[in-house]
Amino acid sequence: MSLYTRPEELKRGKIDGIIDGVLAGEARRIHLTHFTIRENLKDGSSKVSCSFLEGTSKRKIDSSGTGFVDALFRGLLSVYVDTFKSLANIRFTSFGLHASLKPEHGAAGSDAEATVLLETSANSDDSTVMAFRKTGKSINVAAAKVVFEAIQFYINCELVYKKLKFLVLDAKSRDRNDVAAAYTSQLVDIVNIALCGNCE
Numbered sequence: 001m002s003l004y005t006r007p008e009e010l011k012r013g014k015i016d017g018i019i020d021g022v023l024a025g026e027a028r029r030i031h032l033t034h035f036t037i038r039e040n041l042k043d044g045s046s047k048v049s050c051s052f053l054e055g056t057s058k059r060k061i062d063s064s065g066t067g068f069v070d071a072l073f074r075g076l077l078s079v080y081v082d083t084f085k086s087l088a089n090i091r092f093t094s095f096g097l098h099a100s101l102k103p104e105h106g107a108a109g110s111d112a113e114a115t116v117l118l119e120t121s122a123n124s125d126d127s128t129v130m131a132f133r134k135t136g137k138s139i140n141v142a143a144a145k146v147v148f149e150a151i152q153f154y155i156n157c158e159l160v161y162k163k164l165k166f167l168v169l170d171a172k173s174r175d176r177n178d179v180a181a182a183y184t185s186q187l188v189d190i191v192n193i194a195l196c197g198n199c200e
Contacts, residue, residue, distance in 0.1 A: 008131035157194035
């Protein structure tokens, strides 16, 4: 896995800029605080119990899946997909990790930091691929954080979509077609990434 910045990360930077500009303090923030994993080596299943903050509210999920990442992803979807319907479109296109084995680490290298890179898409078109990257001493923590970051990203994309639709209509009602055109351009960028067309 390459540690160099990928084009998908640069593309995501543009979308993050739209999210920050449109939502500002209204952006949804979900923050991982604690989790435990139970692995069944016989059937390959995993169970995860995860505590997190949504803003300042404490939330908890208990979920299962084929591996820890799948269990966590399914658990977060169960919490949010009814409210944010675009989440149902997300699929993983790439998931990998890379350990940074440098001389300053212990002789065995087992204490090295690991970078986890998750790439997601809202459909089969590569143009919608987004990348999420986290680095840490724990592979599990880094993996959990990229899953949280991805879910948070798509939640905010949907919030931006809904607000931009309102802002476009408001600008047109005030005969500010220039403002409406600027909002429409941002709306197209969001729809192309998150496929929010059926999110009403």
